[in-house]
Amino acid sequence: MEIIRIPRILQDTCFKQRMHGRSIGFVPTMGALHEGHLSLIKRAASENDITVVSIFVNPMQFGPSEDLASYPRDVENDILKIRELKADILFLPDNSLMYAEGFSTSIQVDGLSERLCGHFRPGHFRGVATVVAKLLNLTSPTRAYFGQKDFQQTVVIKRMVRDLNIGAEIVVCPTIREADGLAMSSRNRYLAAEERTTAATLYKALSRASQQVVAGEPMTRIREQLHAMLSAEPKITAIDYASVFHPETLQELQETGQLKEVLIAVAVRIGKTRLIDNLIVNR
Numbered sequence: 568m569e570i571i572r573i574p575r576i577l578q579d580t581c582f583k584q585r586m587h588g589r590s591i592g593f594v595p596t597m598g599a600l601h602e603g604h605l606s607l608i609k610r611a612a613s614e615n616d617i618t619v620v621s622i623f624v625n626p627m628q629f630g631p632s633e634d635l636a637s638y639p640r641d642v643e644n645d646i647l648k649i650r651e652l653k654a655d656i657l658f659l660p661d662n663s664l665m666y667a668e669g670f671s672t673s674i675q676v677d678g679l680s681e682r683l684c685g686h687f688r689p690g691h692f693r694g695v696a697t698v699v700a701k702l703l704n705l706t707s708p709t710r711a712y713f714g715q716k717d718f719q720q721t722v723v724i725k726r727m728v729r730d731l732n733i734g735a736e737i738v739v740c741p742t743i744r745e746a747d748g749l750a751m752s753s754r755n756r757y758l759a760a761e762e763r764t765t766a767a768t769l770y771k772a773l774s775r776a777s778q779q780v781v782a783g784e785p786m787t788r789i790r791e792q793l794h795a796m797l798s799a800e801p802k803i804t805a806i807d808y809a810s811v812f813h814p815e816t817l818q819e820l821q822e823t824g825q826l827k828e829v830l831i832a833v834a835v836r837i838g839k840t841r842l843i844d845n846l847i848v849n850r
């Protein structure tokens with residue numbers, strides 16, 4: 568596996584691979600890798616000639632009061648895990664090379680970026696869209712792989728790719744969970760023992776809401792019970808949102824109407840840790 572730290576070198580290397588007719592599968596991450604990330608890398612490796620993984624904790628997507636400084640970093644172990652999966656290239660850039668002095672361009676996907684998490688993390692999706700556009704320009708992938716865990720991110724990126732005619736297929740992969748249903752996340756490392764137990768409630772609440780959606784129960788009751796189940800947990804200190812949404816527009820649904828698929832999504836705070844999770848439900 569080749570480790571590349573200079574954006575220009577990554578761009579030349581990937582460009583040459585594409586010129587030789589090879590497909591590239593690209594997996595962007597912020598490191599502290601777990602089985603969720605590894606599932607994306609395995610999928611990319613199985614569907615492409617060349618697999619490129621990036622690790623970059625992108626400052627632009629963190630708000631001023633968020634956890635950029637304390638975000639888990641574990642590069643040595645990450646390298647071992649990626650090597651084991653036989654990825655071809657790992658891109659490990661320095662902040663100063665990704666954001667040169669005077670950097671002043673950003674990508675804003677209007678509307679979609681303001682809903683759900685965007686409401687509580689202003690500027691977050693601008694940071695995500697900008698760094699993903701840069702990474703797609705550097706790797707010119709055939710396919711880029713993202714987890715359903717960050718569902719809104721996949722919707723924002725798909726829209727950006729469509730609107731800006733970026734020639735990569737966006738592949739969304741299933742959420743990988745712990746045995747008790749908790750979606751794997753680098754931020755789970757922040758949870759103290761009791762908080763970790765509480766965190767399993769997110770999936771339980773989503774699963775129950777999903778059964779209610781399938782049973783055709785009224786939206787108000789589903790929303791109320793979702794909130795009630797989360798509020799009953801003393802360690803859940805805030806519910807940013809917990810509701811049923813249109814999976815493409817991300818607008819909150821009052822009724823499911825003719826929709827074949829809906830998104831049930833939650834974001835809560837457990838102590839200082841913000842956790843998100845979602846399910847797509849077929850009706």
Ligand code: AMP
Pocket residue numbers: 595596597598602603604606607712713714715716717740741742743744750751752753
């Ligand atoms: P992150 O390092 O948190 O930016 O995540 C990098 C990629 O891994 C994103 O596309 C995430 O959606 C994806 N990812 C994170 N957690 C999971 C999970 N539990 N299952 C599947 N994909 C995940």
